Amino acid sequence: MEYRNIAIIAHVDHGKTTLVDALLKQSWVFKEYEDVGTCVMDSNDQEKERWITIYAKNTAVSYEWIKINILDTPWHADFWSEVERVLRMVDSVCLVVDAYEWPMPQTRFVLKKSLELGLRPIVVINKIDKPTARPDEVVDMVFDLFVTLWATNEQLDFPVVYTIARDWIAIINLEDERKDIEPLFKTILEHVPTAPSDSSKPFRMQIANLAYDNYIWRMWIWRVYEWKIKVGQTVTVIGNDWVKRVGKIGKLFTTLGLARIDTQEADTWDVVTISGIPDIYVWETISTDSEAEAMPSITIDEPTLRMEFLVNDSPFAGREWKLVTSRNIRERLEKELEVNVWLKIDLDSADNRFIVSGRWELHLSVLIESMRREWFELQVGCPQVIFKEINWKKQEPIENVVINVPEEFSWVVIEKMGKRKGVMKDLKSENWIAYMEFDVPTRWLLGYKSIFIIDTKWYGIIYSSFSHYDDYKWPIEKRDVGSQISGEHGIAMAYSLWKLQERWPILIEPTTEIYEWMIIWEHLKWWDLTVNPTKNKQLTNIRASGSDEAINLIPIRRMTLEDALDYIKEDEYVEVTPSSIRLRKKYLTENDRKKYERKS
Numbered sequence: 035m036e037y038r039n040i041a042i043i044a045h046v047d048h049g050k051t052t053l054v055d056a057l058l059k060q061s062w063v064f065k066e067y068e069d070v071g072t073c074v075m076d077s078n079d080q081e082k083e084r085w086i087t088i089y090a091k092n093t094a095v096s097y098e099w100i101k102i103n104i105l106d107t108p109w110h111a112d113f114w115s116e117v118e119r120v121l122r123m124v125d126s127v128c129l130v131v132d133a134y135e136w137p138m139p140q141t142r143f144v145l146k147k148s149l150e151l152g153l154r155p156i157v158v159i160n161k162i163d164k165p166t167a168r169p170d171e172v173v174d175m176v177f178d179l180f181v182t183l184w185a186t187n188e189q190l191d192f193p194v195v196y197t198i199a200r201d202w203i204a205i206i207n208l209e210d211e212r213k214d215i216e217p218l219f220k221t222i223l224e225h226v227p228t229a230p231s232d233s234s235k236p237f238r239m240q241i242a243n244l245a246y247d248n249y250i251w252r253m254w255i256w257r258v259y260e261w262k263i264k265v266g267q268t269v270t271v272i273g274n275d276w277v278k279r280v281g282k283i284g285k286l287f288t289t290l291g292l293a294r295i296d297t298q299e300a301d302t303w304d305v306v307t308i309s310g311i312p313d314i315y316v317w318e319t320i321s322t323d324s325e326a327e328a329m330p331s332i333t334i335d336e337p338t339l340r341m342e343f344l345v346n347d348s349p350f351a352g353r354e355w356k357l358v359t360s361r362n363i364r365e366r367l368e369k370e371l372e373v374n375v376w377l378k379i380d381l382d383s384a385d386n387r388f389i390v391s392g393r394w395e396l397h398l399s400v401l402i403e404s405m406r407r408e409w410f411e412l413q414v415g416c417p418q419v420i421f422k423e424i425n426w427k428k429q430e431p432i433e434n435v436v437i438n439v440p441e442e443f444s445w446v447v448i449e450k451m452g453k454r455k456g457v458m459k460d461l462k463s464e465n466w467i468a469y470m471e472f473d474v475p476t477r478w479l480l481g482y483k484s485i486f487i488i489d490t491k492w493y494g495i496i497y498s499s500f501s502h503y504d505d506y507k508w509p510i511e512k513r514d515v516g517s518q519i520s521g522e523h524g525i526a527m528a529y530s531l532w533k534l535q536e537r538w539p540i541l542i543e544p545t546t547e548i549y550e551w552m553i554i555w556e557h558l559k560w561w562d563l564t565v566n567p568t569k570n571k572q573l574t575n576i577r578a579s580g581s582d583e584a585i586n587l588i589p590i591r592r593m594t595l596e597d598a599l600d601y602i603k604e605d606e607y608v609e610v611t612p613s614s615i616r617l618r619k620k621y622l623t624e625n626d627r628k629k630y631e632r633k634s
Contacts (some may be wrong), residue, residue, distance in 0.1 A: 037303045038226045039257060040156075041105040041120050043148065044130035045497075049160040051087055052339055053130055053199040054106050058291055060202055060215040061095035071387040079407070080400060088400060090116040090243065092123075092255065092305050094200045094289045095268045097219050103257070103289070105303040107144070117144050119242040119316075119375070121151055123257045123305060126226040128218075129176070133167035133196075137179045138436055138497055146183050157194045162208070166465065169196055169208065193225050201519055224490070234258040236323035237267070241316050244373045245307065253287075253309040259329075261322075263306065265298040271311060272319040272328040274515070281320075284310025316375050337378055337391035338431040338476055338500060341599075342415030343367070344387035346609055347620060349523070349549040354611040355409045360386040363412055366405055377401070391420060393500070395480070399596050406595075406610050412608045413618075417599055422503055431476040434501040436469070437486075439494040444468035446489045453509050454478035474498075475507050481600045513603065516557040519619060522547045524568035531583045534565055540590045542567075551627075553606065553617035562619075593617075 044050035056135060080088060087108045094103045095177055105124060107117045121127070127148045130333040131137055137145070157176055159169045173194055180190050195218050197204045204218040205211075254518040267283045287294045289306040300306040314320075319328040345351075345360050352358050357366075367379050367388060376397070380389040392398045395417055402414060422429050435456065439447055441463055448472065451458070456472035463469070486496055518534065528544035534555070541555045548554060548567060557563045593601065598608045598615055621627045 035301065036100045037103065038100060038222060038228070038299070039103045039105075039124040039126075039225055039303060040189050040222060041107055041117075041124045041127045041304065042130060043107050043117065043139045043141075044160075045132075045135075046137060047134070048132045048141075049128050049197075050130045051106060052592055053128070053158065053160065053197065054093065054104060056197075056199045056202045056204075056215045057095055057102075057104060057218070058093065060219070061097055061291075065233075071091070072139065076290065080403060088116075090120045092289055093291060094305070095562045096290065098223065100223060101290075102222060105305075118147060121147055121153070122240075124153070125240060125588070126153055127155045128158050128222075130158045130160050131172055131176055133159050133162045133172055135165050135172075136262045137176055140497065140499055141500055142179060142183070145179065149180070149183050149185050149189055154225065155192055156221055157192050158198045158204075159194060160199050162196045163198050163201075175571040181498070181543050184288065190458045191366055193221050195221050230454075236321055236326065237261045237269070238317050238319065238321040238323070238326055238329070239263070239265050240329040241304075241314060244314070244316060248413070251405075252313075252314060252540050253285075253307050254314050255307050257305045258300055258302050260302060262299055262301055263308070267322060269311075269322055270321050270324045271314065272321070272326065274315060274317055274331070278324070280313035281314075283308060312551070315372060335513070336420070337376065337393055338420055339394055339417050340389055340391040340416050340420055343402075344391050344413055344415070346387070346411050348413070348552075348609050348616070348622070350547075350609070350611075350614075350616075354613050355411050357410045362410065363388065363405075365408060366408070370401060374401070386407075394498075395599055399599055402610055403595055406612055409612050411611045413609045414599070415607055415620075416602045416604050417480055418604075419475075419480075421506065422504060428506040429503040430506050432472050432500040432501045432504045433476050433479055435472045435474050435479070435496065435498045437471075437472070437496050438492060439468055439490050441466050441468045443490045443494060444470070447486070447494070450482070450485065450489065454482065473501060475498075475504075478507075478510060481513055484597060484600055500634050513601070514560055516560055516562040517553045517606070517617075517619075518548060518555045518557045518563050518565050520552045520554050520567055521564040522568045523549050526554065526584050527568045527570045528587060529571040530565075530567045530569045532587055534567065535588050540588060541593060543590055549618075549622075551619040551622045553619065 042050050042054055087106060090105060090107050092105045094101055105120045107120050129145055131141065145155065159172055161167065164168050193204060193412060195204050196208060197218065202215045203212045204215045206217050237258065237260050238260040240253045241254050241256055241419055245253045245255060248610060263283065263286065265283055265286050269281055269283060270362060271279050271281050273279065286297050286300055288297050288304060289295065293305065317331045319326065343363060345363065364381060367381065367390065371379055376393055378391040390398060398417065405412065423593055437447055451472050451474065454474055455478055456474040458470065458472055460471040461468070486494055526542055526544055526546045526548055531540055531544055541553070542548065554567055593615065595610070595615055598617060602608055602617060605620050607618050607620055609618055617625065
C-alpha cells in the first residue's frame with residue numbers, strides 16, 4: 035500500500051480542525067448512523083471546553099487505495115513542542131489561512147519549522163464564503179511570508195486550494211464549481227511525495243508521543259522509518275542516555291478514521307501505535323538491529339515561565355480530597371514529564387514545593403486543571419519569567435504580540451502597550467478595525483489579558499508568541515491595586531459585603547466560608563487592606579425606613595484558573611482543589627507577614 039503523511043497547521047480559528055472533519059467525513063470513514071459532531075479530533079475534555087487543540091493527534095483516511103495519515107496539530111504557542119514533534123513524522127503540511135486575516139504569529143512559527151525541515155507546504159485558503167474574504171490578497175501575503183522565511187524556489191512554488199471546510203467544499207480556482215472536498219484530496223496525492231520503502235535496512239523508529247490505555251498501559255506513537263515491524267519481535271531500545279536495553283513488541287495498531295485497528299505488522303512510513311515496553315520514553319530509538327545508532331533528538335526551545343507547585347497548607351487543606359501530599363504531587367509531575375517534553379520540573383526542591391517551568395500561562399494552567407480534575411489538591415505561586423545571562427548580560431524573553439481591535443479602542447491599547455515597554459512594529463487599519471503588532475517583554479504581558487478585555491469591552495483579540503531574548507528592562511509591579519484580605523475565620527455575610535463592595539469588585543459570594551488572610555476582593559488603592567467580611571447586621575425590634583436599607587449586591591467577578599494566575603502577585607498563592615479556586619496570601623499570620631515585609 036502507498037502512504038501519504040501530512041500535518042494540518044494553522045493559526046487559531048482559521049479552520050484547521052474543521053478541515054480535518056471535512057476530510058474524514060468526505061472519505062466516509064464514519065457509518066451513516068454515527069453522529070460524530072464537529073471538531074471530532076478535539077477529544078480531550080479541556081479541548082472541548084476551551085474550543086482549542088491542545089494535543090497533537092493522528093488519524094487516517096483511505097482515498098483511491100492510498101492511505102493518507104493526517105496529523106492535527108495545536109495552534110497555541112504554549113503547545114509548540116507538540117507541533118515540532120509531529121513535523122518529523124510527515125512529508126508535507128497543509129497551511130490553513132483565513133481568507134480575510136493574514137498569517138498570524140503562530141502561523142509564522144509553524145511554517146518556519148516546516149520550511150527548515152525541507153517540507154513543501156500546500157496552502158489552503160479557508161472561509162472563502164466570508165463577505166469580507168479577500169483570498170487573492172491573502173495568497174500574496176502568504177507568499178511574502180514564505181520569502182521572509184527564506185523558502186527555497188521549490189517551496190515558493192506552492193499549490194493553493196480554496197476551501198469552505200464547514201461545508202466540505204474545496205476548489206482549485208475561485209470560478210470552479212463548489213461540490214465537495216475532493217480537489218484537496220487530489221492536490222494531496224499530487225504534491226505530497228510517496229513514502230519510499232527500503233527493505234534492505236532493519237526496522238527502526240523513534241518515539242514522538244506517548245499514550246495510555248487502562249488495559250495495555252503505555253503505548254508509543256511514531257511512523258516506521260525503515261523496513262517493517264511485526265508483533266512479537268524482539269527489539270533494542272536506545273535510551274536518551276545512550277544505554278541500550280531489550281524489549282518485545284506486544285501489540286501493534288494502525289489508524290483509520292477515529293478507530294484504532296489491531297494488526298500484526300506495519301509497513302515503512304505508516305504511523306503506528308505500539309505497546310509492550312513499559313519503560314519507553316519520548317525521543318528513544320527502537321530497532322531490530324542491536325548495533326543500530328540512535329536517531330537525532332529534536333531540539334525544543336527552552337521554557338520561558340516558571341511557577342511554584344506546593345502542598346496546600348491553608349486551613350481548608352484536605353477537606354475536598356485526599357491527594358494532597360508532596361508524594362502525590364511528585365508522582366503526578368513525574369508522570370507528566372514522560373509525555374510533556376517542553377515541561378521542566380525541579381523535583382529536588384525543599385519545603386514540599388516543586389519549581390515547574392513551561393512555555394506560558396496556558397501551558398501550565400492546563401497541567402494544573404488536569405491535576406485538579408484528577409482529584410489533586412495543591413497551591414501554586416505567581417508565574418515568573420525565566421531570565422538568561424547572555425554575553426554577561428541579563429536578558430529576558432520578548433513576545434511578538436498581534437492585536438486586532440475596533441479603531442475606537444486603538445488609542446487605549448497603544449497607551450497600555452507603551453507603558454509595558456512595547457515597541458510597535460506595524461499598524462494598519464481596514465474596515466474600521468485596527469491591526470497592531472508589538473514586541474513586548476514577557477513579564478509586562480503577565481496579567482494584561484484581563485485589563486485588555488475590560489479596555490476593549492470584549493471586542494479585542496490578542497495573540498502572542500515567543501520572539502527572542504533581549505536586554506533586561508527594569509523591575510515592574512504586576513498590578514497597581516492591592517487586595518482586600520479577610521482578617522477573620524467564618525462565613526461571609528451579605529451585610530458586610532454590601533458595605534465593602536464600594537471599594538472594588540467582589541470575588542466571593544455571601545455564605546462563602548473564608549479563613550484569615552484569604553483574598554476576598556481587590557482594593558482600589560495600591561496597598562492591601564484587612565477587613566472583616568463576617569460581621570452581620572445587629573438586629574433590634576425597632577424598624578425605620580432610614581436604617582432598614584435594602585442590601586443590593588453587585589454581581590461578583592467569577593475568576594477562572596487563568597484569571598487567578600493572572601491576578602496574583604509574588605506574595606500570593608492560588609489554592610486549587612477539585613471544587614474550589616481560592617486566592618490567599620503566602621503568609622497566614624501577622625508575624626509571618628511582618629517578617630516577609632522586613633525582608634523585602
